[in-house]
Amino acid sequence: MKRPIIIALDFPTAERALAFLDQFPADLHVTVKIGMELFYAAGPSIVTDVQARGHAVFLDLKLHDIPNTVESAMRVIGRLGVTYTTVHAAGGHVMLSAAKRGLVAGAMAAGVTAPKLLAITQLTSTNQAILNQDQQIMGTVRASVVHYAKLARASDCDGVICSAQEVQAIHTAVGADFLGITPGIRPASAQSDDQQRVMTPAAAAKAGSNGLVIGRPITQAAEPVQAYRDIMTEWSN
Numbered sequence: 001m002k003r004p005i006i007i008a009l010d011f012p013t014a015e016r017a018l019a020f021l022d023q024f025p026a027d028l029h030v031t032v033k034i035g036m037e038l039f040y041a042a043g044p045s046i047v048t049d050v051q052a053r054g055h056a057v058f059l060d061l062k063l064h065d066i067p068n069t070v071e072s073a074m075r076v077i078g079r080l081g082v083t084y085t086t087v088h089a090a091g092g093h094v095m096l097s098a099a100k101r102g103l104v105a106g107a108m109a110a111g112v113t114a115p116k117l118l119a120i121t122q123l124t125s126t127n128q129a130i131l132n133q134d135q136q137i138m139g140t141v142r143a144s145v146v147h148y149a150k151l152a153r154a155s156d157c158d159g160v161i162c163s164a165q166e167v168q169a170i171h172t173a174v175g176a177d178f179l180g181i182t183p184g185i186r187p188a189s190a191q192s193d194d195q196q197r198v199m200t201p202a203a204a205a206k207a208g209s210n211g212l213v214i215g216r217p218i219t220q221a222a223e224p225v226q227a228y229r230d231i232m233t234e235w236s237n
């Protein structure tokens with residue numbers, strides 16, 4: 001399966017996001033992630049605007065609510081023809097299963113392929129202190145991430161969002177066919193920003209990541225297309 005580099009299109013307006021995206025040659029067919037900032041600012045039409053340009057969409061709204069609400073929201077997302085979408089594993093088995101049910105029902109009603117459902121484990125901005133003190137989850141970040149991966153697999157999710165630092169442990173625990181899509185990616189020369197559990201593209205490839213999510217190292221680069229190509233080279237070699 002193709003292992004994508006997914007560009008996080010974290011912009012405050014549709015105009016800025018699309019102007020950024022239009023720098024990329026159409027034949028690159030980049031996959032882009034639309035997150036809360038852009039989706040809340042631009043609405044669902046941003047999804048079709050990006051798809052109309054030939055790009056696959058990862059809709060990252062990180063749903064976390066009671067099962068009925070999540071199922072209903074996922075039924076709407078399922079109709080959009082996006083490739084991936086997200087839900088928080090911390091919502092538990094019943095909520096995760098409801099999310100999957102909603103997605104599949106929405107996709108079937110619209111006659112499109114159901115998006116892959118990815119469960120957020122521990123955000124890549126979470127470190128050991130945040131886990132133990134703020135969340136009051138004892139044990140290691142890795143143990144918590146692997147626990148959520150097992151829960152997500154048992155709840156019929158297609159994979160998880162995690163740091164590339166945990167991908168190997170997840171594949172060992174729940175199977176190599178379970179997707180580990182990894183934000184918190186930083187080329188060696190880049191700053192970490194608010195990310196705590198980071199890896200370079202080359203190290204993530206070696207660890208078995210099934211796809212990179214990268215925002216600022218590309219969106220804030222002086223030459224974004226070149227930055228994307230450099231990361232692609234590092235990731236594919």
Ligand SMILES: O=c1ccn([C@@H]2O[C@H](COP(=O)(O)O)[C@@H](O)[C@H]2O)c(=O)[nH]1
Pocket residue numbers: 008010033035120122123124125161162183184185193195213214215216217
């Ligand atoms: O654990 C998570 C889950 C999601 N994200 C998202 O990925 C991008 C990363 O952007 P950078 O600029 O490369 O830091 C961003 O949209 C996050 O919402 C994450 O970082 N970690």
